[in-house]
Amino acid sequence: MRKEVCSMKKGTLFVISGPSGCGKGTVLKEVLKNPDLYFSVSATTRDPRPGEVDGVNYRFMTNEAFEALIEQDGFLEYAGYCDHYYGSPKQPVEEQLAMGKSVILEIEVEGAMKVRAARPDAVFVFILPPSMTELENRLRGRGTEAEEVVQKRVAQAKREIGFAEKYDYVVINDDLSAAIADVNAILCAESHKTKKNLEEIKEVLGK
Amino acid sequence: MRKEVCSMKKGTLFVISGPSGCGKGTVLKEVLKNPDLYFSVSATTRDPRPGEVDGVNYRFMTNEAFEALIEQDGFLEYAGYCDHYYGSPKQPVEEQLAMGKSVILEIEVEGAMKVRAARPDAVFVFILPPSMTELENRLRGRGTEAEEVVQKRVAQAKREIGFAEKYDYVVINDDLSAAIADVNAILCAESHKTKKNLEEIKEVLGK
Numbered sequence: 249m250r251k252e253v254c255s256m257k258k259g260t261l262f263v264i265s266g267p268s269g270c271g272k273g274t275v276l277k278e279v280l281k282n283p284d285l286y287f288s289v290s291a292t293t294r295d296p297r298p299g300e301v302d303g304v305n306y307r308f309m310t311n312e313a314f315e316a317l318i319e320q321d322g323f324l325e326y327a328g329y330c331d332h333y334y335g336s337p338k339q340p341v342e343e344q345l346a347m348g349k350s351v352i353l354e355i356e357v358e359g360a361m362k363v364r365a366a367r368p369d370a371v372f373v374f375i376l377p378p379s380m381t382e383l384e385n386r387l388r389g390r391g392t393e394a395e396e397v398v399q400k401r402v403a404q405a406k407r408e409i410g411f412a413e414k415y416d417y418v419v420i421n422d423d424l425s426a427a428i429a430d431v432n433a434i435l436c437a438e439s440h441k442t443k444k445n446l447e448e449i450k451e452v453l454g455k
Numbered sequence: 456m457r458k459e460v461c462s463m464k465k466g467t468l469f470v471i472s473g474p475s476g477c478g479k480g481t482v483l484k485e486v487l488k489n490p491d492l493y494f495s496v497s498a499t500t501r502d503p504r505p506g507e508v509d510g511v512n513y514r515f516m517t518n519e520a521f522e523a524l525i526e527q528d529g530f531l532e533y534a535g536y537c538d539h540y541y542g543s544p545k546q547p548v549e550e551q552l553a554m555g556k557s558v559i560l561e562i563e564v565e566g567a568m569k570v571r572a573a574r575p576d577a578v579f580v581f582i583l584p585p586s587m588t589e590l591e592n593r594l595r596g597r598g599t600e601a602e603e604v605v606q607k608r609v610a611q612a613k614r615e616i617g618f619a620e621k622y623d624y625v626v627i628n629d630d631l632s633a634a635i636a637d638v639n640a641i642l643c644a645e646s647h648k649t650k651k652n653l654e655e656i657k658e659v660l661g662k
Contacts, residue, residue, distance in 0.1 A: 374649070376655075376656065376659050377659065378659065379658075379659055379662040380659065380660060380661075380662065381662060406660060409656065409659065409660055412649065412656050413649055413653060413656060414649075415649050416648065416649060417644065417647045417648060417649060418647060418649050418652045418655070418656060419647055420655060420659065429643070430643060430644075430647055432640070433639070433640040433641075433643035433644045433647075434640075434643075434644045434647060436636070436637060436640035436641075436644070437624065437640045437641040437643070437644030437645070438644070440624040440625060440626055440637055440640075440641060441623065441624060442581070442619065442620055442621075442622050442623060442624060442625050445625045446620060448583075448625070448627060449583065449616065449619050449620060449625060451586075452583050452584065452585065452586055452587065452616065452627065453587060453613060453616055454587075455586040455587065455588060
């Protein structure tokens with residue numbers, strides 16, 4: 249029985265970004281139900297918040313361990329933010345790709361641009377909100393943030409969306425199930441790129 | 456209500472090829488149920504066969520009309536074969552693309568390579584059979600062809616599959632519904648290419 253989402257024999261590194269409030273977490277939660285996908289968990293030196301689980305929300309590391317890994321060129325990208333490091337460890341990503349799994353890296357725009365430079369074979373997807381008004385409503389709707397924080401996040405979102413045109417694909421999340429289908433279509437299509445299937449073409453001719 | 460196949464606001468020219476027996480006709484019949492797609496009907500100077508309808512199977516043209524259209528640069532590609540012309544008229548394709556529809560051109564490999572040279576913005580998809588043995592079985596299964604004809608078609612298929620690596624995408628038709636889903640995913644993903652959505656990014660920022 250064939251899966252609805254096409255099988256991805258060829259591992260591809262997908263980098264997904266989008267501003268806070270665009271809904272990328274909800275989209276990815278569904279997309280990651282595909283067992284052929286591996287979600288790369290970011291590393292950080294900040295302390296776990298209540299409820300956060302090591303290896304699920306983040307890989308929590310000491311400052312010393314993080315800096316040692318930097319020295320070993322062990323990150324696809326990393327950055328310092330509010331006195332803490334955040335980064336994408338290279339090894340688990342490479343391992344999964346080598347096993348033929350596709351890897352999803354959910355990172356912010358500056359990190360994505362670093363990966364773009366280092367990994368020209370990676371595929372970049374930007375999730376957009378339907379409008380800034382809707383984004384603002386979503387951010388406000390969380391009800392947990394002061395108005396000043398909301399405005400700061402809207403400004404931050406605008407800045408991030410300025411990077412969208414540097415991505416390979418954009419998906420506008422105006423309808424959740426459509427956005428999930430769109431991201432799945434991108435993952436599926438990329439696995440059918442000819443350059444990833446040269447062996448398969450030979451196999452067809454040989455059998 | 457959102458369609459299952461994603462809407463394609465941006466018209467893209469898709470060129471689809473595959474050897475006789477790969478099942479591309481059956482795949483395309485399903486894919487073309489999407490109302491955002493326009494199927495480009497080839498023109499020919501050969502006589503209609505019983506049951507063939509002008510404008511559906513082919514646009515039947517006189518030799519004079521075809522040669523006049525060649526003079527006007529009116530074909531995306533054309534070729535002479537068995538004393539008759541076959542070609543893809545440019546005008547209906549351009550009209551549909553201008554209206555934002557995506558166009559499917561189902562043509563053989565040499566024609567596709569001509570379109571590749573003339574239209575670098577077009578997207579090329581090659582449909583493969585699961586194996587040459589299966590292709591041979593399918594060709595023989597039609598029961599209408601002499602063994603010699605079957606062998607000639609298998610040789611022709613091998614030659615055509617030699618062009619597959621010049622296409623952007625390949626889809627192996629080992630399971631019809633999966634192949635249909637794969638082609639739909641490619642069409643959907645291409646409509647999300649960032650270069651086709653620069654206006655949409657601006658719109659999100661402006662509203």
